[in-house]
Amino acid sequence: xxxxxxxxxxxxxxxxxxxxxxxxxxxxxxxxxxxxxxxxxxxxxxxxxxxxxxxxxxxxxxxxxxxxxxxxxxxxxxxxxxxxxxxxxxxxxxxxxxxxxxxxxxxxxxxxxxxxxxxxxxxxxxxxxxxxxxxxxxxxxxxxxxxxxxxxxxxxxxxxxxxxxxxxxxxxxxxxxxxxxxxxxxxxxxxxxxxxxxxxxxxxxxxxxxxxxxxxxxxxxxxxxxxxxxxxxxxxxxxxxxxxxxxxxxxxxxxxxxxxxxxxxxxxxxxxxxxxxxxxxxxxxxxxxxx
Numbered sequence: 001x002x003x004x005x006x007x008x009x010x011x012x013x014x015x016x017x018x019x020x021x022x023x024x025x026x027x028x029x030x031x032x033x034x035x036x037x038x039x040x041x042x043x044x045x046x047x048x049x050x051x052x053x054x055x056x057x058x059x060x061x062x063x064x065x066x067x068x069x070x071x072x073x074x075x076x077x078x079x080x081x082x083x084x085x086x087x088x089x090x091x092x093x094x095x096x097x098x099x100x101x102x103x104x105x106x107x108x109x110x111x112x113x114x115x116x117x118x119x120x121x122x123x124x125x126x127x128x129x130x131x132x133x134x135x136x137x138x139x140x141x142x143x144x145x146x147x148x149x150x151x152x153x154x155x156x157x158x159x160x161x162x163x164x165x166x167x168x169x170x171x172x173x174x175x176x177x178x179x180x181x182x183x184x185x186x187x188x189x190x191x192x193x194x195x196x197x198x199x200x201x202x203x204x205x206x207x208x209x210x211x212x213x214x215x216x217x218x219x220x221x222x223x224x225x226x227x228x229x230x231x232x233x234x235x236x237x238x239x240x241x242x243x244x245x246x247x248x249x250x251x252x253x254x255x256x257x258x259x260x261x262x263x264x265x266x267x268x269x270x271x272x273x274x275x276x277x278x279x280x281x282x283x284x285x286x287x288x289x290x291x
Contacts, residue, residue: 052087054080056096063094063116070098081105091116091141100125106134112141112171119144126156126181130163137167145175148198148219156181157196164188174198179220182207191215202230203249206239213242221250224277228253231266238265246273252281 057063059079060072073089073096080087086107093115099122103110110128112118120127123146130136143157157173160166162185170193173179179196180203182189188209196203197218206212206229217228228246231239231254246253253276256266273279 052083052085053090054087055090055092057092061091061096063092063096066097068098069096070101073098073101077101077103077108080108086135091118095119097121099127100129101127102129102131103136104132106136108133108136110138113139115141117142117144120155121146123150123155124152125154126159128158130158130160130166132162133166134163135165136163137169138171139167139169140171142172142174147175148200148222151175151177151200153177153201160186160189162186166190167192169193171195172197177201178205179203181205196220201226203228205230205232206241207231209239211240211242212244213240215244216247217244217249217253218247220246220248224251227251227255227281228276229255231256232258238267241266241268241271243270244272246271246276248274249276252276252278254279255281255283257281257283 054076056069056073056076059075061069061076063069076089080089081104086105086109088109088111091110091112091114095117096119098118099120118127118141120143127143127145128138138158145151145155145157155177157176157178158168158171158180160180160182162183164187166186166189168180168189168191172195174197177200179199180191180194182205184207186207189207189211191204191206191210191212192214194204194215195218196215197220199220200222203217203220204212204215212229220226220228226249228249229241229244241254253271253273254268255278268280
């Protein structure tokens, strides 16, 4: 798919977007601006349906058969990564079999909003590995693993490393060891409207500066040390939890753990918990400003 420079003619269409928002523009129509209003980026990413969309079907994926689509999806991602302007990797409706899809580079959007389902039978590999990306987003769709019983520690729906300012919006993740697993090098991400369920260990690992809002964490964990959300490093800029619901979590709905201390602020608003081992479990010698 050919890549062309941004179409500056659509810039006028985003003049009304509030300061601090990143507007996604598809053929001049502004979408998703609210989801990224907290990101520390003030610009416009332009994706034209003629030059910036990489349809996985065009690279050989087939959402209607039982064959692996990993190679085709990797090719679509590689094409987006090779563009100076990034791109939207689009999944039409269908069920795709894939695993170990690496994503690097800037301005990449994994778009599954039209009803795509990605399944994996691997008990040892993640489905997506997101690494060294700026302005990454994953929108909609379902990521389904081999089930809650069989996955091992590296069987993760989305593994995220060395990334800042990403958006994960309304993604459904189930059947893995961890739902979305992040490293210490991930900051200031937005998780909105996620449904993470049927997870063996922990649903989501938020980091410094993250916002988790309107998410559901159901049927998480098999032991008391498995949690809905797990903070395990010092928060230097805080984090925000708003309107999340935790149900049937074997350990804590939210576990805050740091052997050395250094938590500098977690704000929790409108959270609800049903049949959880603990609500908020604070296990740190120096946790401050938790509201």
